Each structure stands twice: as C-alpha cells, then as structure tokens.
Amino acid sequence: xxxxxxxxxHAYVDGGLSESATAEIEAWLRAxxxxxxxxxxxxxxxxxxxxxxxxxxxxxxxxxLLAVRSSAWRRYAAAxxxxxxxxxxxxxxxxxxITPQIVPVSLARLAATAHAVYSPxxxxxxxxxxxxxxHLVGWLSKRLGTTxxxxxxxxxxxxxxxxxxxxxxxxxxxxxMYQDGRGQRLTLYVSRQRGEPRDTAFRFSQEDRVSVxxxxxxxFGYALSGEMKREQLLQVAEVVYKQLNP
Amino acid sequence: xxRHLIIEHIPRLRRYARALVGDRYVxxxxxxxxxxxxxxxxxxxxxxxxLRAWLFTIMHNVFVNQARRRRHEIExxxxxxxxxxxxxxxxxxxxxxxxxRVLRSLSAEQREVILLVAVEQxxxxxxxxxxxxxxxxxxxxxxxxxxxxxxxxxxQSVMPLKVVK
Numbered sequence: 001x002x003x004x005x006x007x008x009x010h011a012y013v014d015g016g017l018s019e020s021a022t023a024e025i026e027a028w029l030r031a032x033x034x035x036x037x038x039x040x041x042x043x044x045x046x047x048x049x050x051x052x053x054x055x056x057x058x059x060x061x062x063x064x065l066l067a068v069r070s071s072a073w074r075r076y077a078a079a080x081x082x083x084x085x086x087x088x089x090x091x092x093x094x095x096x097x098i099t100p101q102i103v104p105v106s107l108a109r110l111a112a113t114a115h116a117v118y119s120p121x122x123x124x125x126x127x128x129x130x131x132x133x134x135h136l137v138g139w140l141s142k143r144l145g146t147t148x149x150x151x152x153x154x155x156x157x158x159x160x161x162x163x164x165x166x167x168x169x170x171x172x173x174x175x176x177m178y179q180d181g182r183g184q185r186l187t188l189y190v191s192r193q194r195g196e197p198r199d200t201a202f203r204f205s206q207e208d209r210v211s212v213x214x215x216x217x218x219x220f221g222y223a224l225s226g227e228m229k230r231e232q233l234l235q236v237a238e239v240v241y242k243q244l245n246p
Numbered sequence: 247x248x249r250h251l252i253i254e255h256i257p258r259l260r261r262y263a264r265a266l267v268g269d270r271y272v273x274x275x276x277x278x279x280x281x282x283x284x285x286x287x288x289x290x291x292x293x294x295x296x297l298r299a300w301l302f303t304i305m306h307n308v309f310v311n312q313a314r315r316r317r318h319e320i321e322x323x324x325x326x327x328x329x330x331x332x333x334x335x336x337x338x339x340x341x342x343x344x345x346x347r348v349l350r351s352l353s354a355e356q357r358e359v360i361l362l363v364a365v366e367q368x369x370x371x372x373x374x375x376x377x378x379x380x381x382x383x384x385x386x387x388x389x390x391x392x393x394x395x396x397x398x399x400x401x402q403s404v405m406p407l408k409v410v411k
Contacts, residue, residue, distance in 0.1 A: 007370075007385045010392075014363055016370070041396045046364040048345040049265065053365055056261040062274060065256055068281040 013042045111189035111223030112207030119185040126162030140174035151243040186226040193221045213237035280305040302376040348398040356391035
C-alpha cells in the first residue's frame with residue numbers, strides 16, 4: 001500500500017479529494033486504526049465548529065453593518081465640505097488679513113450658513129417656539145453662559161418664531177428666528193468668541209444671497225441675517241444692536 | 247459597483263469573526279472595520295475574482311492589526327503553554343462548549359486556519375491566499391490545530407497520570 005501524506009489525510013477530512021483518491025485513503029485508514037481514529041476526531045471537530053457558529057448566519061444583520069458604506073461616504077463628504085469651507089475661509093481671510101478682524105469674517109459666514117439652512121424650514125424652523133419664549137431664552141442663556149435677550153422686533157413687523165441651539169466652532173450657538181407677515185425670515189446668531197473680550201464696529205457682509213450685519217461685543221459675536229437688501233436689513237440691525245447694547 | 251456583492255457576504259463574515267474572537271460585539275466591530283476598508287478599497291478588487299476570499303483577506307489584515315495594537319491579544323506563545331485535557335471522553339459525542347473553550351486556547355494563527363477550513367470551508371489554496379502564507383504553512387497550522395484540539399478534548403491522554411500512593 002502506497003503511504004499517504006498528512007496533507008492527503010486532511011484533504012480527505014475536508015472533502016477535497018477526488019473519488020479515486022478518497023478510495024485510496026479509505027483503504028489506508030482501514031489498515032491503520034490510529035490514523036482512522038484521528039481522522040474521525042477531526043471530522044467531529046469540523047461538525048462541532050460548524051454547529052457552534054452556523055446559527056450566526058440566521059441572525060439579522062445589524063443595521064450599522066448594512067450602513068457602513070453610507071457612513072464612510074458621509075464621513076468623506078463631511079471632510080470634503082470642511083476642506084472646501086477651509087479653502088473658502090482661507091481665501092476670505094487672505095483678503096482681510098491686513099485687518100486683525102479675522103473672527104468676524106467667519107462669524108458672518110457661519111451665521112449666513114445657519115440662516116440658509118434653517119430659514120427655509122416649513123415644519124421645523126425652530127426647536128422651541130415663541131410660545132415658550134421665557135423657557136427658550138433661559139435655556140439658551142444657560143447653554144451659552146450669559147444672559148441673552150431675544151430682541152423685540154414687532155414694531156418693525158417681525159415676530160419671534162422661536163429658536164434653537166446650534167453647534168459652532170467655539171461651542172454652543174443660540175439661534176433666534178423672526179418672521180414678518182409675508183413669511184420673510186430673519187435670524188440672529190449669537191456665539192461665544194475666542195480670545196480676549198473686545199468690541200468691534202457694526203459690519204456688513206454679503207454671503208451669496210444672504211445679507212449679514214455682525215459685531216462682537218465682549219466675548220460674544222452677534223450676526224443678523226436675512227435674504228434682503230442691505231438697506232432693508234440695516235433698519236432691523238440697528239434696532240437689534242440698540243436693544244442688545246442699551 | 248454593486249453594493250449587494252459585498253452585502254451578501256456579511257452573514258458569513260460575521261460567522262467567521264464571531265468564531266475568531268468569541269465576543270459578539272468585538273466580532274461585529276471587526277466586521278464593521280472590515281467592511282469600511284473593503285468599501286474604500288473596492289476598486290482594488292478584480293471583478294470576477296473570488297470576492298469572499300478577498301474579504302477574508304481584509305478581515306485577516308484588520309484582525310492582525312488590531313491584535314498588534316492590543317498586546318494581550320498576541321497569542322503566539324500559546325503553543326508553548328502546557329496543555330490541559332478537558333476530560334477523558336471515550337471518543338463519544340463532543341460537548342460543544344468544550345470545543346469552543348479549546349478553540350479559544352489555540353493561537354490566533356491556528357484558529358484562523360482551522361476556522362477558514364472547517365467552518366468557512368475554504369480550500370487550502372484559498373486559505374493560503376487569504377492569509378498570505380504558503381500552502382505548506384496552511385497545512386502545518388491546520389495539522390497542529392487539529393491535533394491540539396483532539397488532545398485537549400480527551401481523544402488521547404496528554405500526560406500520563408501519576409500514581410499517588
């Protein structure tokens with residue numbers, strides 16, 4: 001009888017042999033009881049391992065695993081967006097670098113972006129509505145660590161819709177939304193500013209279709225945004241500025 | 247690029263990962279990392295080649311890297327540990343929990359090979375490609391893993407009993 005190799009014996013256990021090779025191994029095993037006992041044990045191991053873990057195949061696949069591609073894509077998209085924003089900011093900063101007012105530039109940009117994102121919302125423009133104005137102002141004040149005020153713009157035809165908490169580069173941001181009788185919306189963005197407390201003048205920035213008036217008062221930056229002409233927004237901005245800086 | 251190509255392999259990736267690491271959540275983390283890497287490298291996969299073997303290759307690499315990071319996971323010295331027999335069965339039906347316990351006592355290298363062969367039923371050539379090791383190494387690891395399991399499961403006494411007077 002031709003001796004068989006260890007590899008052939010394993011291949012026999014794993015069903016990887018041709019019919020004729022299988023017959024040869026079986027003849028060998030009939031004559032060699034020790035090998036036969038070993039191969040029987042190995043076959044049992046195969047069966048035991050399969051019955052231990054085959055049930056995993058019947059489990060529902062967790063949603064997190066099915067969503068892997070989209071989450072990877074989202075991360076990529078987010079990174080690309082941040083990169084693009086960085087280029088955009090860098091470019092803007094380059095233009096204004098001769099003045100030390102770098103932060104307000106990004107303040108205007110961030111406020112305009114928040115305005116563009118939230119003001120078209122029909123069903124959920126705010127997190128807390130003006131019905132609960134006291135709660136809203138108290139909540140946002142607590143989160144920003146200062147006493148906030150929601151300016152009263154009713155004399156100009158704008159009623160408070162409500163507000164929400166946003167996340168900004170310097171931490172929490174308070175976002176108030178106003179609306180006039182025609183559905184024209186304004187938003188006020190209030191965020192903590194990095195660095196030493198300081199005051200800046202009243203500034204204007206046109207961010208695409210959104211006009212923004214913004215200023216820094218102490219540790220906080222304020223930006224009023226609206227999709228309207230500069231002159232129109234200026235009237236409101238002056239009132240807001242006066243109410244917040246009496 | 248059809249995502250269903252990869253998705254239909256997830257149940258088997260989960261089965262292999264569960265058998266390899268034991269813990270359900272650690273295993274699913276391994277699958278998740280594997281899938282992320284697979285999506286990112288999908289362009290490297292040659293259409294028509296064995297996608298399943300390719301995915302096992304990725305999982306192997308992720309597993310090895312994770313094991314390298316977690317020092318306690320490095321089990322290369324396990325072979326040298328003294329073998330302790332579970333019990334001396336007379337070759338009767340194997341208790342599954344004992345089989346699982348013995349599987350955990352194998353080195354990670356041996357466990358990968360025996361699981362890919364026994365549970366995933368890859369051919370030796372596929373295992374060789376998936377783990378990027380020569381086929382001779384596949385055979386020697388398989389042989390040692392099986393024999394170690396057999397001994398620990400009591401198929402053969404590991405050491406002669408001392409007669410205590």
